[in-house]
Amino acid sequence: MKFLITGGGGFLGSRLARALKARDAKAQITLLDMAFPPGLEQDFRCIAGDVSSSAVIGKALDSDTNGIFHLASVVSGGAEADFDLGYRVNLDGMRALLEACRRLSKPPKLVFTSSVAAFGGTLPDVLDDSTTPAPQTSYGTQKVIGEYLVADWTRKGMIDGRSLRLPTIVVRPGKPNLAASSFASGIIREPLNGVVAECPVPDTTGVWILSPKRVVEAFMHAHDLPWDAWPSNRVVNLPGITLTVREMLDAMGRVAGKEAVARVKFVPDARIQGIVKTWPVRFRTERALAMGFKADSDFESVVRDYLQSENVIPA
Numbered sequence: 427m428k429f430l431i432t433g434g435g436g437f438l439g440s441r442l443a444r445a446l447k448a449r450d451a452k453a454q455i456t457l458l459d460m461a462f463p464p465g466l467e468q469d470f471r472c473i474a475g476d477v478s479s480s481a482v483i484g485k486a487l488d489s490d491t492n493g494i495f496h497l498a499s500v501v502s503g504g505a506e507a508d509f510d511l512g513y514r515v516n517l518d519g520m521r522a523l524l525e526a527c528r529r530l531s532k533p534p535k536l537v538f539t540s541s542v543a544a545f546g547g548t549l550p551d552v553l554d555d556s557t558t559p560a561p562q563t564s565y566g567t568q569k570v571i572g573e574y575l576v577a578d579w580t581r582k583g584m585i586d587g588r589s590l591r592l593p594t595i596v597v598r599p600g601k602p603n604l605a606a607s608s609f610a611s612g613i614i615r616e617p618l619n620g621v622v623a624e625c626p627v628p629d630t631t632g633v634w635i636l637s638p639k640r641v642v643e644a645f646m647h648a649h650d651l652p653w654d655a656w657p658s659n660r661v662v663n664l665p666g667i668t669l670t671v672r673e674m675l676d677a678m679g680r681v682a683g684k685e686a687v688a689r690v691k692f693v694p695d696a697r698i699q700g701i702v703k704t705w706p707v708r709f710r711t712e713r714a715l716a717m718g719f720k721a722d723s724d725f726e727s728v729v730r731d732y733l734q735s736e737n738v739i740p741a
Contacts, residue, residue, distance in 0.1 A: 427450060427452075427453045427454070427492050427493065428453070428454040428455075428456075428488060428490055428491050428492050428493075429446060429453060429454070429455045429456065429491070429492065429493045429494070429495065430455075430456045430457075430458065430486055430487055430488075430491050430493075430494045430495070431443055431455065431456070431457050431458070431494075431495045431497060432458045432459070432477050432486075432494070432495070432496050432497055432498035432519075432523065433458075433459055433477075433496075433497030433498035433499065434455075434456075434457025434458055434459050434462075434466075434470070434472070434497070435457060435459030435460070435461055435462040435463065435466065435472070436459065436497065436498075437598055437599065437600060437638070438497055438595065438638065438641065438642065438645075439457060439459065439495070439497045439498075440457070440463065440466055441638060441642050442495060442497070442642050442645050442646070443455050443457055443466075443469075443470055444469075445642050445646060446646065447469070447470075449646070454471070455470050455471070456470070456471045456472075456473060456486050456487075456488070456491075457470050457471070457472045457473070458472075458473045458475065458477060458482070458483075458486040458498065459472075459474065459498065460474060460475070460476065461474060462474065473485055473486040476515075476519075477498040477515060477519035477522065477523065478514050478515055478518040478519040478522055479522065480522050480525070480526070483522050483523055483526045484526060487523075487526050487527075487530070489529070489530055489531050490530070490531050491530060491534050492534055492535065493534055493535045493536075493537075493649050494523070494527070494534050494535070494536045494537070494585075495536075495537045495539075495645055495649070496520070496523060496536060496537065496538045496539065497539050498515065498519060499515060499516050499519075499539070499565075499568075499569075500512045500515045500516055500565070500604075501565070501603055501604050501605035501606075501608075502541075502543055502563060502565040502566075502604075502605050502606045502607065502701060503604040503605055503606045503608070503697075503698070503701065504603075504604035504605070505563070505564045505565035505568060506563050506564055506565060506606075506701060507604070509564060512564050512565060512568060513564070513568065516565070516568035516569070516572070517568050517571055517572070520538075520571075520572045520575055521575070523536075524575060524576075524579050524584070524585065527579070527584055527585050528584050533583060533584055533585050533586055534585060534586065535585075535586045535587075535588070535649050536576065536579075536585045536586065536587045536588070537587075537588055537589075537590065537645055537648045537649050538572055538573070538576045538587060538588070538589040538590070539589075539590055539592055539645075540569045540570070540572060540573050540589045540590060540591045540592065540661065541565070541566065541569045541591055541592050542591050542592070542593055542594075542634055542663070542705055542706055542709075543561060543563055543565050543566035543569060543704075543705060544559040544561055544566050544569050544570045544573070544591055545557060545559055545560060545561070545566070545705070545706045546560050546561050546562030546563070546566060546704040546705070546706075547560040547562060547704075549706050551708060552708045552709065552710055553663070553706050553708065553709050553710070554663070554709065554710040554711070554712075554713075555659065555661070555662065555663055555711075555713050557706075559573075562704040563701055563704065566704075569591075572589070573589045573660075573661050576588075576589050576660060577589075577660045577661070580660055586653055587660055588648050588649075588651070588656050588660055588661075588662075589660055589661040589662070590644060590645070590648055590661075590662060590664055591661065591662065591663045591664060592636065592641060592664055593633075593634040593635055593636040593664060593666035594607040594610050594633050594634060594635050594636070594666075595611075595635075595636055595637070595638055595641055596610045596611050596614065596633075596635050596636075596637065596674075596728060597611045597614045597615050597637075597638070597728065597729065597732040598611040598615070598638065599615065599732070599735075599736050606698050606701040606702055607633070607702070607705075609623075609624075609625055609626050609627065609698065610633050610635070610671075610674070612624075612625075613625050613671065613674065613675065613690050614674065614678055614729060614732070615732070616689065617678065617682070617686040617687065617689035617690055617741075618678070618682055618686055618729075618732070618733065618738055618740050618741065619738060619741055620689070620741025621689065621741075622689045622690075622691060623689060623690050623691070624690075624691050624692075624693040625671060625690055625691065625692050625693065626693060626694060626695030626698040626699065627671060627694075627695075627698060627699050627702055628671070628692070628694075629670065629671040629672040629675070629692065630670055630671070630672065631670060631671050631699075631702060631703075632668055632669070632670050632707035632708070633668070633669055633670075633671070633674070633707060634666045634667075634668055634705070634706065634707050634708070634709060635666050635667050635668070635669055635674075635722070635725070635728070636664060636665075636666040636667075636721065636722065637722050637727075637728040637731060637732075638731075638732075638735075639731055639735070640720060640721065640722055641664070643720065644664055644719050644720075647718055647719060648662075648719075651717065651718070655717060662711075662713060662714045662717065662719070663709050663711055663713075663714060664711070664714055664719055664721075665709075665711040665714050665715055665719055665720065665721035666709070666711075666721050666722070667721055667722055667724070667725065668707050668708050668709075669725055673725070674725055675687045675690060677724070677725040677726045677728075677729060678729050680726055681726055681729045681730060681733075681740070682729070682733075682740035683740065685741075686740060686741070
């Protein structure tokens with residue numbers, strides 16, 4: 427098998443690459459990103475460049491590529507702050523990738539990472555796959571456009587596309603990024619490492635959560651599903667768990683002690699609150715579960731998985 431992962435230098439992209447390689451040592455995996463962490467280029471073919479560049483895409487995408495995972499994007503806060511950058515990467519990059527797919531020897535499977543930021547406005551208490559997207563941010567708008575493009579290219583037989591609406595992924599290691607949801611990882615990651623974390627939203631704020639372990643499994647499962655497992659609707663809301671910030675902190679406290687929880691300080695940020703409050707937090711995901719996608723059982727296991735995978739000893 428031959429794969430391309432856009433955004434392959436990022437946390438999820440690199441994890442996905444290693445998971446694919448662990449499953450099939452003979453798999454040929456190309457990673458496309460602006461930059462790569464040390465060591466990754468020793469194990470994979472890495473192409474540095476802008477995903478919105480047709481020349482860069484052409485260099486990364488071999489004519490016999492079987493599967494594509496399109497993870498590259500400007501994240502929510504960044505896309506809202508820089509309108510032009512968001513559309514160039516998130517929309518023009520999608521178009522460049524899809525156009526390149528038309529030149530492959532046969533239509534590849536393409537897994538697109540969308541987001542629950544696709545929803546907004548006046549919403550029901552619990553959403554499902556029939557809820558109409560009404561994004562309230564540029565990032566959400568770009569993701570919804572991407573979903574429709576994937577569906578239309580699939581309808582035309584140019585790709586075998588499948589789009590996943592991701593919950594907030596927690597706990598991400600490393601440093602905070604520009605995503606409006608970055609606080610959800612920060613209020614867990616930093617305290618576990620002995621660092622004070624600022625939370626920009628009230629502790630009553632709800633979040634729809636999925637762990638890195640489960641989302642990588644979801645990427646691979648989405649790719650592996652046969653064509654007929656995806657009917658006319660090529661988009662699915664991934665299953666997750668709904669938690670308030672307070673419930674997340676309480677779960678961390680049960681794993682790592684009250685000292686970790688005490689390191690979280692609430693510092694309101696109106697910009698972040700304005701974005702996050704448009705996102706839904708409760709879903710019915712019977713369709714995703716029937717297709718074999720899985721949620722995390724509880725948040726304590728998510729915290730423990732972070733500690734184990736990152737070799738962190740709670741401070």
